[in-house]
Amino acid sequence: MTLREISDRLGLTVHSGCDRLDTEVTRGYMSDMLSDVMGNAPIGSLWITMQKHKNIVAVAVMKSLAGIVLVKGRAPDEDTVAAAEEEGVAILSSAQGAFATAARLHELGVAGD
C-alpha cells in the first residue's frame, strides 16, 4: 500500500513530501523516543509519533523511513517542514490519536512488531 492510499483512507493531512506519496509502506513503527526509532524501527517503515520538532527529519533520513505520521492533529513546526522538503521526507498528520492511527494502519495491512 502506498503512502497516498494510506493518506486517502485515513484522511491524513500532507505537510511535506507530496512527491514521496508513491512510496510503498509495509511496516510501521510507533515511538516518541528518537533513539528507540534509531535503534529499532525497521528500515523503510512508517513512523507514528507525537514529536513534531525538526530532529524527526534527520531520524527519518538516517533510517530511510517511508514517512512520518504525526498524531492528535499535531502539525509539524515550520522549520520541520522546511527541513523535510529539503531532505525529501513525507510528513503527514492524523486527527486521531496514536493508538487509533496504528490500529487503522494495521487493518490496512501495515505490519508491526
Add this chain to the structure above:
Amino acid sequence: MHEQQAQHAKTQELLFELRVADVMRPQVICVRPDQTMTELRNLLREHRISGTPVLDGDEVVGMITIADLIAFLVSGESEARIADKMTRNPQMLFSDQLLVHVIRQFDETRFGRFPVIDPQTHKLVGILTKGLIIEGMLRAMERELKEEEIRQYRASHIFEDLVAEYKEIYLTYELIGRDFDRAGKASTQMKRNLKRLGIRPDIVHRLAVASYEAEMNAVIYADSGVMEFRIAPEEIFMRVRDRGPGIEDVARAMEPGYSSAPDWVREMGFGAGMGIPNIRKCADKMHIQSTPGIGTTVSVRIFTGREGEGA
C-alpha cells in the same frame, strides 16, 4: 531511494534555474505581414512547425499559427495577406526570464507559443512552446543525472584510481552544543557521502545510526565537539570528541535505559538511555573514553570487508 528524492528536488530546482534562452528555439523562420496565406502554408509544411512570428523589419507585429491557417481555409477565401489573419501585438517573453515565471503565462493565456525578444535590443531572438520547455527540462535533467552518476562513479572508484601504499579519506565535522537546528546535519551529510563512495547499504545504515547517536550526544550534553571519519578500504573509523561534562560511570552509560538527560531533552524524545547501546549495536568495535569536566570521546570501528560489494 534517497537518490530519487534528491533527483526530484533537482528537477524542481531546474524550473528556478533555467531561463527562456536555455530552452527556446533560436528563431530562424519568420514571415512578413505582406506575405500570403498560401506562402504560410508552404512554409509551415516545409519546416514542420505549427506557428511563427510575423516580422515587420525588426519588429514583431504578430503571431500566425496553423489554427489561423485552418480558419482561413475553411472560410473559402482564395487568398489573404498574413497581416489580415494574424494575432496582432502578441504577448512576448524576454530571453532572460526564469521558466518558473513563464509557465504561468502559458497557463493564464490560451497561447501555445510566444515570441522571445532580447531584453535590451527588443529584437526577436527565438520562440518558446510548452513542448520546447519540456524538451529543455528533460535535457537538463539528463545532464544532472549524468553529473550525479559521474560523481558517484568517481567516488566509488576513488580507492582504485588513487595509487598509494595506504589509502584513507578523512572527513571532519564541527559540532555545536545545544544547536538543535543543526543537529543531525553532519550525520545526514556523512550518510550521503558514504553512499556516493559506494559503501554497502547495510554498512551505510549501521554507520548512519552510530554517527547520529554520537552526534546527538555531543549536541545534547557538550558545548562543542568534533566528528571525524576515516574511511579506508577495509574499515570505517569514526571518532566523536566533545568538550562536555564527561560521563561519571561509563559502564552504567552502556546499560540500556540509563540516562542523565535533563527533562527538556527528554521531552524532545532524546535521552532515553538508548544512544550508546544503539552505537554499540551498530559498531564492530566501540570505545568510550571520558574524563568528567573535560569531555568524552566515542570511537567506533566498522569493518567494511571487500566481499558482497554492491549488495
